[in-house]
Amino acid sequence: MSITQENATAYWKENLRIILSYLAIWFVVSYGCGILFIDELNAIPFFGFKLGFWFAQQGSIFVFCGLIVAYVISMNKLDEKYDVHE
Amino acid sequence: METQDILNFAFIGASFALYIGIAIWAKAGSTKEFYVAGGGVPPIANGMATAADWMSAASFISLAGIISFIGRDGAAYLMGWTGGYVMLAMLLAPYLRKFGKFTVPDFVGDRYYSSTARVIAVICTIIISFTYVAGQMRGVGIVFSRFLHVDINTGVMIGMAIVFVYAVLGGMKGITYTQVAQYCVLILAFTVPALFLSFQITGHVLPQTGLGADVEGGRSILATIDQLSLELGFQEYTAGSKTTLDMFFLTAALMCGTAGLPHVIVRFFTVPRVKDARVSAGWALMFIAILYTAVPGVAAFGKYNLIKTVNGPDKSGVAYTEMPEWFKNWENAGLIGWHDYNGDGKVQYAAGNAFAGKPAFDGENRTELGSRVVTNLTEGTFDASKQPFANEVYVDRDIMVLANPEIAKLPGWVVALVAAGAVAAALSTAAGLLLVISTAVSHDLMKKTINPNITDKQELLYARLAAVVAICVAGYFGINPPGFVAIVVALAFGLAASSFFPAIIMGIFSKRMNKEGAIAGMVVGIGSTMAYIIYFKFMGGTKDEMFMGISPEGFGTVGMILNFIVAFVVSSMTAPPPAEIQEIVEDIRIPRGAGDAHAH
Numbered sequence: 001m002s003i004t005q006e007n008a009t010a011y012w013k014e015n016l017r018i019i020l021s022y023l024a025i026w027f028v029v030s031y032g033c034g035i036l037f038i039d040e041l042n043a044i045p046f047f048g049f050k051l052g053f054w055f056a057q058q059g060s061i062f063v064f065c066g067l068i069v070a071y072v073i074s075m076n077k078l079d080e081k082y083d084v085h086e
Numbered sequence: 087m088e089t090q091d092i093l094n095f096a097f098i099g100a101s102f103a104l105y106i107g108i109a110i111w112a113k114a115g116s117t118k119e120f121y122v123a124g125g126g127v128p129p130i131a132n133g134m135a136t137a138a139d140w141m142s143a144a145s146f147i148s149l150a151g152i153i154s155f156i157g158r159d160g161a162a163y164l165m166g167w168t169g170g171y172v173m174l175a176m177l178l179a180p181y182l183r184k185f186g187k188f189t190v191p192d193f194v195g196d197r198y199y200s201s202t203a204r205v206i207a208v209i210c211t212i213i214i215s216f217t218y219v220a221g222q223m224r225g226v227g228i229v230f231s232r233f234l235h236v237d238i239n240t241g242v243m244i245g246m247a248i249v250f251v252y253a254v255l256g257g258m259k260g261i262t263y264t265q266v267a268q269y270c271v272l273i274l275a276f277t278v279p280a281l282f283l284s285f286q287i288t289g290h291v292l293p294q295t296g297l298g299a300d301v302e303g304g305r306s307i308l309a310t311i312d313q314l315s316l317e318l319g320f321q322e323y324t325a326g327s328k329t330t331l332d333m334f335f336l337t338a339a340l341m342c343g344t345a346g347l348p349h350v351i352v353r354f355f356t357v358p359r360v361k362d363a364r365v366s367a368g369w370a371l372m373f374i375a376i377l378y379t380a381v382p383g384v385a386a387f388g389k390y391n392l393i394k395t396v397n398g399p400d401k402s403g404v405a406y407t408e409m410p411e412w413f414k415n416w417e418n419a420g421l422i423g424w425h426d427y428n429g430d431g432k433v434q435y436a437a438g439n440a441f442a443g444k445p446a447f448d449g450e451n452r453t454e455l456g457s458r459v460v461t462n463l464t465e466g467t468f469d470a471s472k473q474p475f476a477n478e479v480y481v482d483r484d485i486m487v488l489a490n491p492e493i494a495k496l497p498g499w500v501v502a503l504v505a506a507g508a509v510a511a512a513l514s515t516a517a518g519l520l521l522v523i524s525t526a527v528s529h530d531l532m533k534k535t536i537n538p539n540i541t542d543k544q545e546l547l548y549a550r551l552a553a554v555v556a557i558c559v560a561g562y563f564g565i566n567p568p569g570f571v572a573i574v575v576a577l578a579f580g581l582a583a584s585s586f587f588p589a590i591i592m593g594i595f596s597k598r599m600n601k602e603g604a605i606a607g608m609v610v611g612i613g614s615t616m617a618y619i620i621y622f623k624f625m626g627g628t629k630d631e632m633f634m635g636i637s638p639e640g641f642g643t644v645g646m647i648l649n650f651i652v653a654f655v656v657s658s659m660t661a662p663p664p665a666e667i668q669e670i671v672e673d674i675r676i677p678r679g680a681g682d683a684h685a686h
Contacts, residue, residue, distance in 0.1 A: 003676060012675050019176045026172045030165045035333045038158075038326070048298030048306040053324045056161035057153075057382040058294060061168045061375050068175045068368040075180075075364060084678045086359045 003084055011082040018074050022067050029055060029063045090498045094233045097502040098509060101271050102248055105264045105513070109252030112260045117542050120257030120549055121188040121525055122355045127262055129362040133369020135262045136353045138269035138510070139518040140167075140344075140370070141377060142218070143225025146272060146511035149378075151486035153385035154392075157315075157323040160385065162333055166340025168371060168378055173345040175367035179354040181594045183363035184674045188355060189522075190348040190586060191530040197593040198601040199667055201535055206608055208535075210585045211348045211526045215519045216559065217578040218349075222519070223564025225512040232419045232488065233505040242564035245513060246557050253517045253524075254553045258356060261517045268514040273376055275507020279491045279500050280380045283387045286494055293383025301390075311386055314393050317401070319437030319473030323389065329635050339642035343579030346587035349515075349522040360677035388486045391493045396435040396479065403432030403475070406455045412492035417458055420447060421482035424457050427466030428475060431455060438477040439464055445480045516560065524552035577619050580638075584611035584645030592653055597671045603657025611649030615642050 003011075033041055034056035041052030079085035118124055127135070145167070153160030185193055191211060195204025223242050230241025252260045284296035288307060301307050312322040321327060328336070344350065353370075354363045396413075398404040406424065413433075416422040423445025424433055441462050448459040468476040488508060491501045528548035533540055540548070585608045592599040592607075621627045622638045629635075636644065662668075673679075 003678070008672065008676055015675070022176060023172070026169065030169050031334060031337065034161055034165055035330060035337060042324070046298075047295070048300065049308065050324055053158060053161075053308070054298075056158065057164055058297075058379050060165050061379050064168050064172050065368070065372050065375050067172055068364075068371055071176055072364045072368055076361065079361070079677055084676050086361065086678055 030060045093502040097506040101506045109256045109260045112263045119259045123259040127356045129366035132366040134269040135265035136370035137373035138265040138514040142515035143512040150385040151483035154389045158326045159328045162336045166337045170341040170344025171371040179363040180360045181674045198604045200601040208530045214578045215523045219519045219560040220563035222512040222516040229508045246561040265514045268510040271510040272507040275503045293380045297383040335640035335643040342583035342587045346582035349518045403434035421485045423480040434475045434478045436473045436477045440477045440480045520556045523556040524549045527552035580615045580642030583642035584615040588649040600657045600663045602660040603653040606656040607649040607653030610652045611645040615645030
């Protein structure tokens with residue numbers, strides 16, 4: 001394994017930062033919009049839905065898909081940057 | 087019904103022929119092929135297989151029905167069962183793939199350098215997987231008895247035989263490629279009727295947008311259902327009844343449970359590289375999302391059609407003798423029950439329980455009108471200020487998806503396709519679970535714990551033997567279902583969330599976590615969750631006694647939090663793990679080098 005200890009630590013730190021920022025979005029759309037603030041959001045109409053209801057039953061799932069795609073792209077870039085890809 | 091029967095047989099028969107053909111083509115020769123398909127499955131195929139593995143009879147048959155009847159609160163299942171994949175992709179899959187072994191107990195046992203931890207993990211795996219598999223076999227039985235007019239028991243036997251052929255012969259390799267085919271069958275079977283239904287009711291082809299569309303007089307379908315529900319004494323469809331805290335905990339338990347289920351995790355051992363593990367989690371979620379985003383539409387359209395059909399255009403009920411064919415078919419299958427409380431000969435659907443629990447039929451005895459006699463009647467009273475009549479029907483929520491095409495009068499081949507899809511959903515999940523059980527026995531128990539000297543060939547034999555035993559046990563539960571399938575499924579998620587999930591997360595993200603901490607955490611997590619569920623589900627605990635109003639289904643989250651706390655406290659008071667374990671943790675954090683790691 002050619003990677004140095006320093007690089008490994010730096011790679012791991014950036015990895016954690018990426019994960020945490022995506023998980024923050026994940027938390028906001030599902031637990032935030034779909035559960036905690038659903039009543040407030042329901043006051044807003046959205047293409048025939050109440051917005052909170054839409055987030056809870058559909059919107060959050062679309063966002064989840066987008067999040068994994070974005071995560072895969074970020075991680076592939078990060079792997080290249082630290083030369084740890086396969 | 088004659089042509090319909092032929093269509094049903096043709097669709098289900100053709101799908102079975104396909105699965106067996108694939109199984110023969112993909113026969114496994116080594117333990118590595120049997121356990122992880124040789125580690126060479128392309129990510130997109132793995133994504134489809136994971137989706138089929140994950141989407142069980144519960145997703146296909148029950149989910150839309152649950153949402154149809156509980157409305158907004160059903161979102162906990164939608165978000166819980168999809169959001170878990172975000173955690174899987176980011177927190178578990180890549181690192182476990184890099185670790186590169188065959189099973190979840192492998193990781194727990196090696197990372198925590200302890201055969202006690204491994205055995206605890208094996209026990210959890212077996213309990214979780216068996217509770218799940220029983221429900222699948224039951225799903226197969228329902229479909230067979232309703233659509234092929236065979237006895238439920240014969241249906242279960244046929245299902246067992248099919249799974250036997252491809253799980254025992256093909257192992258993970260056979261299962262993976264069969265699941266790809268099963269995914270295609272089940273997704274077609276779910277979306278085709280969903281598109282028809284959506285177009286019929288809203289004029290939108292996609293159920294995802296159809297759910298926001300307008301019906302009768304420019305009111306949206308959701309507002310219409312809200313209105314219909316209020317008129318019948320229900321609460322609004324888009325209003326919730328669970329407390330925010332309970333929703334929060336239930337969703338979290340389902341999410342963490344999803345991320346901690348052994349049969350899902352093991353799928354990520356089958357791809358060639360760490361990168362592929364991330365990508366295939368993405369594919370899996372997208373394939374799942376195709377079904378899950380259609381579910382809310384199907385649920386709402388089904389509810390709308392049900393109310394319209396049963397209560398009729400003048401909203402006063404329809405005479406039993408004029409009820410459509412599907413109503414009587416499902417009554418014969420025991421999943422619909424009717425009692426004419428007000429004696430007007432009409433079927434009426436409103437809020438309230440028509441019977442004390444599920445209808446108890448008086449054998450084959452019929453009333454003058456031809457309906458089945460039900461014995462566990464209720465008072466049949468109702469609050470006249472809220473609803474126009476008492477509820478007279480019991481509709482099992484599991485029939486919603488299966489009956490939808492018939493309620494909407496869709497063509498016969500759609501009905502047959504749905505039947506084949508439901509069987510595909512149940513069989514694919516059952517096969518994945520059976521493989522996990524057999525691997526836990528042959529690999530984790532026999533090879534790693536009891537007798538490390540057995541050869542590859544012997545281990546493979548044990549794996550196949552264990553699969554045979556597991557199929558028989560599953561079949562037994564399918565034929566003699568415990569009256570609490572729904573409860574044990576909640577138990578499975580709670581257990582996975584409160585045991586594996588924290589143990590794996592800490593194993594990857596904390597170098598300091600040692601075996602004492604992990605074992606104590608798992609024991610406390612599982613113990614508290616099981617105790618809570620058993621107390622409230624089997625020993626008659628009442629709602630007022632619930633901890634902060636959290637339902638037993640959501641308690642897995644509390645168990646998980648306890649697991650984390652106990653693990654950190656105990657590990658901080660005991661010696662850190664040995665240096666070589668800390669090196670393993672550093673190694674799994676770096677993707678490079680996974681290619682050779684999975685060769686034992």
